[in-house]
Amino acid sequence: MIAANAAAPFLKFHRRWRRLGWHAVTGFLFGYVVLHSLSMLIFQWLDPRMAEAMPNHRAAGSLLAAAVHSFQPDMLPMGLVFGLVGAAIATFYGYHRLAVSFQRDRLAQELARNEKLRGELAVQNEELAALELANRRTTQFMAHDFKTALNCVGGFAGQLLAKPGLRDDREVAEALTCIRRQAHRMTGAVLDLLQLARMGEKGKPSVQRLSVTEVLHEAVGDFSLPAHAARIGLGDRHRRCPPLCANRDLLRRVLCNLVSNAIKHNGPNTRVCVDAEVSESGREVLFSCRDDGAGIPPEVLPLLFRKFAPAKEFSHGSSGLGLAFCKAAVEAHWGRIWCENLPQGSQFCFTIPLDKEHSHDQCIYDI
Amino acid sequence: MTNVSTTSKHILVVDDEPDFAALLRSILSDAGYTVSTAYDCEDALSQARTRRPDLITLDIQMPRRSGIHFYHKLKKDDRVRNVPVVVVTGLTRDREMENLIHSLLEPDKLPHPQAYVEKPVEAERFLQVVEETLACPIGQDR
Numbered sequence: 001m002i003a004a005n006a007a008a009p010f011l012k013f014h015r016r017w018r019r020l021g022w023h024a025v026t027g028f029l030f031g032y033v034v035l036h037s038l039s040m041l042i043f044q045w046l047d048p049r050m051a052e053a054m055p056n057h058r059a060a061g062s063l064l065a066a067a068v069h070s071f072q073p074d075m076l077p078m079g080l081v082f083g084l085v086g087a088a089i090a091t092f093y094g095y096h097r098l099a100v101s102f103q104r105d106r107l108a109q110e111l112a113r114n115e116k117l118r119g120e121l122a123v124q125n126e127e128l129a130a131l132e133l134a135n136r137r138t139t140q141f142m143a144h145d146f147k148t149a150l151n152c153v154g155g156f157a158g159q160l161l162a163k164p165g166l167r168d169d170r171e172v173a174e175a176l177t178c179i180r181r182q183a184h185r186m187t188g189a190v191l192d193l194l195q196l197a198r199m200g201e202k203g204k205p206s207v208q209r210l211s212v213t214e215v216l217h218e219a220v221g222d223f224s225l226p227a228h229a230a231r232i233g234l235g236d237r238h239r240r241c242p243p244l245c246a247n248r249d250l251l252r253r254v255l256c257n258l259v260s261n262a263i264k265h266n267g268p269n270t271r272v273c274v275d276a277e278v279s280e281s282g283r284e285v286l287f288s289c290r291d292d293g294a295g296i297p298p299e300v301l302p303l304l305f306r307k308f309a310p311a312k313e314f315s316h317g318s319s320g321l322g323l324a325f326c327k328a329a330v331e332a333h334w335g336r337i338w339c340e341n342l343p344q345g346s347q348f349c350f351t352i353p354l355d356k357e358h359s360h361d362q363c364i365y366d367i
Numbered sequence: 368m369t370n371v372s373t374t375s376k377h378i379l380v381v382d383d384e385p386d387f388a389a390l391l392r393s394i395l396s397d398a399g400y401t402v403s404t405a406y407d408c409e410d411a412l413s414q415a416r417t418r419r420p421d422l423i424t425l426d427i428q429m430p431r432r433s434g435i436h437f438y439h440k441l442k443k444d445d446r447v448r449n450v451p452v453v454v455v456t457g458l459t460r461d462r463e464m465e466n467l468i469h470s471l472l473e474p475d476k477l478p479h480p481q482a483y484v485e486k487p488v489e490a491e492r493f494l495q496v497v498e499e500t501l502a503c504p505i506g507q508d509r
Contacts, residue, residue, distance in 0.1 A: 144457050148387050151487035155390040158490060159397065187487050 016098055023094030024087045031086020032079045037066040039082065040075075136197045143194040147187060154183030188253075188260060192325040195253060205247035205332050212241035212276050212285060215248065219255035220274055232259055235275025235288075242278070244285050246352050250329040257322040258289035258348045266293025266345070284335070284351040292345040304339055326350070376501055377401045379420040381411040381437065382455070383429040391424060391455070394490045395497070408433040412440055415447045422501055424453045425480070442477045451481040451500050455488060 041063060044050050070079050157180035166172050199205060220232045255274060262272045270293045279286045296304070305327040330337040330350045337350035378400045382388040388404045395402045403418065405411035408429070415423065423441070427434040442448050481500045484493055 147457060147486055148384055152386045152390050155488065155490065156393065159390070159393045162397065162490075 016101060020091065020094045020098055023090045027090020028083040028087035030090070032083035033067055033070065035086055036070045036079045036082040037063055040066040040069060139193060139197040143190045143197065146190045147194070150183045150187045150190065154180050154187065157183065188256065189321055191253060192257065192321045195250060196321070196325055196328060199328055199332055205250055207245045207247050209243050209245055210248055210251065211243055212238050215251050216255065216274055216276060219252045220259065222252065222256045231269065231271050233271065233273045235273055238276040240278070241276050241285050242354065244352055244354055246333055250332070251352070254326045254329050254350065255287065255289070257326050261322055262289060262291035262293065266291055278354070279351060284353045286349060286351050288347055288349045290342065290345060290347040295341040295346045296339060301339060305337065376421040377403070377418065378497070379411065379414055379418070379423045380404045381423060382426040383407065384426070387426070391488070394493060398494050408437040411437050415441060415450060416444070419447060420450060422451050422453065422497060424455050427454045427456050438480070439475065439477065443475070453482045453484060453496060453500055454480045455484045455486065457486040
């Protein structure tokens with residue numbers, strides 16, 4: 001059975017060339033008998049004296065007589081010429097069909113291979129999707145565990161700092177403050193990871209109607225901010241903002257990240273001001289986080305929102321996820337985010353649309 | 368933060384993670400509450416029935432859905448069903464929370480937990496939620 005299968009292409013190939021031979025023979029016969037006879041009929045019609053030269057000249061003018069006459073020995077050279085012309089035409093036609101059939105076979109093979117590859121690709125895609133899902137789940141579980149563990153570390157450090165005996169010992173207090181600060185910083189990074197994984201899984205965040213002022217207050221008062229409200233201020237334009245539809249947690253994390261980023265890169269004495277206003281077009285709320293630090297080197301600006309890709313000298317031990325998270329979260333709300341240098345310091349801005357088709361229709365209210 | 372009314376209150380912390388339970392215990396003890404801890408559903412139920420705490424903080428995401436089972440059993444037991452429950456959860460207040468509420472309450476039409484605290488827990492915010500919950504016994508509108 002295997003041998004028969006292996007021989008099948010050769011047999012098929014052999015059969016095709018044999019068919020080409022039959023084409024040549026048939027073409028020769030057709031040329032010798034039919035074309036030759038027809039040519040004699042035409043010559044008789046052009047010159048009647050030729051009919052009289054035929055042995056059976058009474059039957060002259062019929063195709064049968066011409067065919068019989070074509071086999072006379074003296075007509076052999078002319079017959080051979082017609083036969084060869086017929087054979088050439090038929091061979092050319094047969095060769096053309098042969099080429100087409102070979103091409104068809106090649107295409108069929110290509111199609112079969114493509115089909116096989118498509119099947120393999122589909123399987124690989126499924127495996128990849130499963131791996132990605134598993135990866136997201138793992139990230140979520142790990143982030144959840146880290147969050148609890150870091151909460152314990154930071155929480156206990158805070159509890160110890162509240163004890164008068166320990167708080168008064170300068171070295172102990174400094175160490176505990178450092179532990180708490182680092183735990184809070186790591187918690188922020190873990191929350192970013194968790195939210196990124198969630199966004200990747202769900203596609204779009206669920207949104208609810210929010211008061212801009214409330215969200216800004218929540219953000220600047222968030223426990224994860226290192227300088228904890230000391231030099232973080234709120235502008236006064238946000239009070240005129242209408243409610244907007246967004247995901248409260250994501251928006252708060254975005255604002256926290258921007259504030260934390262400003263303090264981290266400019267030092268604890270930096271003054272940071274967060275505010276929001278309705279944009280000039282009236283179709284979106286424009287959030288801003290302005291600092292009075294040293295600004296951002298121009299070569300770093302294009303890299304700011306890339307995941308894990310902050311400039312080395314500018315990263316200050318950052319995970320490289322914070323701003324990438326901000327970009328993903330803002331874009332998940334159909335908004336834009338950018339950064340610009342000011343004469344003194346820099347300003348991060350992002351927009352959240354007020355547009356009804358993008359927000360109100362999909363509002364899911366808090367329970 | 369601590370006042371005369373809170374010092375006599377007894378709070379049961381239910382969490383499968385001993386360190387996290389210790390943190391909540393520390394926060395609550397420092398605020399003047401009497402605190403006991405349970406690390407699994409059975410122990411928590413037993414303590415709730417015998418000591419009848421004024422409030423229970425519950426990690427709803429304990430292994431094998433034991434947090435949810437505990438809530439079901441608590442709310443079906445006439446002796447302790449009126450103990451207010453503050454759910455401490457790592458879930459966010461969006462779809463995940465909706466699904467949780469659905470799985471908690473829908474099958475038996477149980478009442479909602481009194482409050483939710485999202486991890487990471489901050490001492491001040493946590494104590495504020497606990498105080499507010501204790502100040503508003505079950506059956507009263509908040």
